[in-house]
Amino acid sequence: MIWTLLACSHPEPDRWLAWVRGDAGYEVAPRDLPGLEETDTMRGAYAVMRAGGSLSVDLDANWSYEPGRPLQVDYEVVDGVAWPIDAHGLLSWSFYGHLADTAIALDALGLSVDAALPFDAAWVPTLPSIDIELVPAENAAYAAGQNVFVLLPDLIEADVPLAANAGVVAHETGHCLFHLLTAGAVMADPLFDDSTTEAGLFQASLHEGFADIVATLLTDDPRFIEESIAMTTRRVDGDVSADDVVLPAQHLQDSEGDLLAIYDPYALGTVFASLAWDLRALHGDGAAVLQIAGDAAEAWAAGAEGDWDEADRWSFADSLVAGMPEELQSDACAAAALRLPGVGLEACP
Amino acid sequence: MTRALLVLLAVAWSAAAAAGPARAAGVGLVAVDLRTSAGWYRARPAAELWGEVGDTWRLRLSLASGVPQHEAGQGWAYAQGWQRVALTGAWTAGTRDLRFRAEAGPAVSRVATRWTSPAAVAVTQWAPGVRGGLGLDLPLADRWSLGGLAAATSRQRGVDLDLRVGASRTW
Numbered sequence: 001m002i003w004t005l006l007a008c009s010h011p012e013p014d015r016w017l018a019w020v021r022g023d024a025g026y027e028v029a030p031r032d033l034p035g036l037e038e039t040d041t042m043r044g045a046y047a048v049m050r051a052g053g054s055l056s057v058d059l060d061a062n063w064s065y066e067p068g069r070p071l072q073v074d075y076e077v078v079d080g081v082a083w084p085i086d087a088h089g090l091l092s093w094s095f096y097g098h099l100a101d102t103a104i105a106l107d108a109l110g111l112s113v114d115a116a117l118p119f120d121a122a123w124v125p126t127l128p129s130i131d132i133e134l135v136p137a138e139n140a141a142y143a144a145g146q147n148v149f150v151l152l153p154d155l156i157e158a159d160v161p162l163a164a165n166a167g168v169v170a171h172e173t174g175h176c177l178f179h180l181l182t183a184g185a186v187m188a189d190p191l192f193d194d195s196t197t198e199a200g201l202f203q204a205s206l207h208e209g210f211a212d213i214v215a216t217l218l219t220d221d222p223r224f225i226e227e228s229i230a231m232t233t234r235r236v237d238g239d240v241s242a243d244d245v246v247l248p249a250q251h252l253q254d255s256e257g258d259l260l261a262i263y264d265p266y267a268l269g270t271v272f273a274s275l276a277w278d279l280r281a282l283h284g285d286g287a288a289v290l291q292i293a294g295d296a297a298e299a300w301a302a303g304a305e306g307d308w309d310e311a312d313r314w315s316f317a318d319s320l321v322a323g324m325p326e327e328l329q330s331d332a333c334a335a336a337a338l339r340l341p342g343v344g345l346e347a348c349p
Numbered sequence: 350m351t352r353a354l355l356v357l358l359a360v361a362w363s364a365a366a367a368a369g370p371a372r373a374a375g376v377g378l379v380a381v382d383l384r385t386s387a388g389w390y391r392a393r394p395a396a397e398l399w400g401e402v403g404d405t406w407r408l409r410l411s412l413a414s415g416v417p418q419h420e421a422g423q424g425w426a427y428a429q430g431w432q433r434v435a436l437t438g439a440w441t442a443g444t445r446d447l448r449f450r451a452e453a454g455p456a457v458s459r460v461a462t463r464w465t466s467p468a469a470v471a472v473t474q475w476a477p478g479v480r481g482g483l484g485l486d487l488p489l490a491d492r493w494s495l496g497g498l499a500a501a502t503s504r505q506r507g508v509d510l511d512l513r514v515g516a517s518r519t520w
Contacts, residue, residue: 074387074506083464085386
């Protein structure tokens with residue numbers, strides 16, 4: 001009864017302390033949290049946050065997710081602002097805020113993730129493999145097909161924790177968007193679910209590339225992740241090209257018989273994202289280029305569905321260039337030629 | 350509040366001593382408290398003082414206090430302290446060389462966080478709960494005992510877990 005009285009007497013806040021991203025960088029300040037219905041259990045229109053739970057995979061590579069208990073942030077309200085008892089509450093509200101911001105921004109561009117709302121966000125669930133927990137850049141990951149964000153403690157101390165990094169949250173939401181655009185439904189199987197094929201590996205790179213396109217264009221920051229983790233290889237304003245990375249076909253050839261060989265989807269993904277950043281520089285409107293990228297993802301899926309062939313490798317890039325305004329086509333083709341040397345795009349005869 | 354609790358302990362102690370055959374014991378220190386916070390467990394060192402009366406059935410009044418924590422990051426910083434008062438009934442059984450203990454009872458926790466950045470804001474949370482634990486006591490020489498206790502205390506949002514190792518003496 002005492003607990004009930006205390007719970008009922010807890011005033012509702014109208015702002016929450018969180019990391020916010022401004023023109024001068026990140027700061028901790030009160031902000032609104034759109035759609036948050038229950039601060040006590042972190043339940044809202046954009047996410048339901050949970051503690052624990054588990055992600056597991058069976059021998060047929062079928063994933064399943066068991067939700068944990070509702071997250072329960074300790075906090076008190078002072079002058080209408082919710083102040084967490086400790087930094088973990090700060091992290092929870094930061095993540096929710098960035099997630100809501102991303103979903104709202106995408107919706108305004110006609111790239112809605114409404115079908116996936118509310119997301120489940122699992123803090124420290126049990127994972128099937130310990131090595132997944134040791135990849136520092138994946139401490140805020142989206143599990144496509146299960147529609148759940150997996151959030152883990154940062155192994156490397158950062159000024160801005162990964163889960164409080166607006167670009168990282170946008171990147172993970174970008175995975176959901178790519179899945180919706182290509183698989184058609186939030187819980188559907190991906191277009192290609194065999195990671196031992198060229199199609200599956202290309203899809204993985206497109207997933208990462210598209211997610212970085214969402215993150216860099218929404219935040220207008222080509223190095224969004226470096227607020228949290230030093231990862232210069234993910235910069236999209238560099239000069240990386242397809243010649244600098246191991247393409248899926250090469251990987252399959254090099255790793256034949258080697259069960260431990262792992263394909264790095266980020267390398268080629270960064271090439272795709274860098275091309276999109278080039279187009280943004282030409283176009284001047286990152287939102288417009290993001291819309292072009294959404295259309296390109298759908299076009300790629302429509303063309304690749306069924307039998308994978310050589311044309312499907314670069315059709316996403318082709319659609320990116322083709323979606324640019326006519327007066328920018330020539331420059332867009334020049335940019336694509338630098339990023340994809342020797343690749344003949346239909347949009348660039 | 351601390352002074353009031355110490356007075357309460359002293360009164361209980363005197364009453365127990367006056368009761369005759371009941372066994373009174375005190376002193377406990379050094380513990381690790383794992384407090385939940387938004388779903389995580391974080392180990393925090395703590396100190397505990399307790400007074401206990403009884404024999405097979407015992408009554409324990411304990412006051413625990415965490416070592417103050419200071420945390421800071423980009424644009425935020427705070428200092429945090431916490432305390433807990435628990436009144437638990439314990440049942441003990443065993444031999445002269447080793448005693449098993451099970452205890453349970455009400456508890457009240459207090460967490461006080463003083464934010465210094467981005468603004469000076471003090472946040473205090475009181476949380477009543479129920480505490481229960483299982484432990485072992487190892488009698489030593491000269492009425493001294495060494496005891497270990499694994500316990501859980503419910504709070505408004507979650508459960509605290511703690512491991513206690515303490516030395517006590519009977520009179």
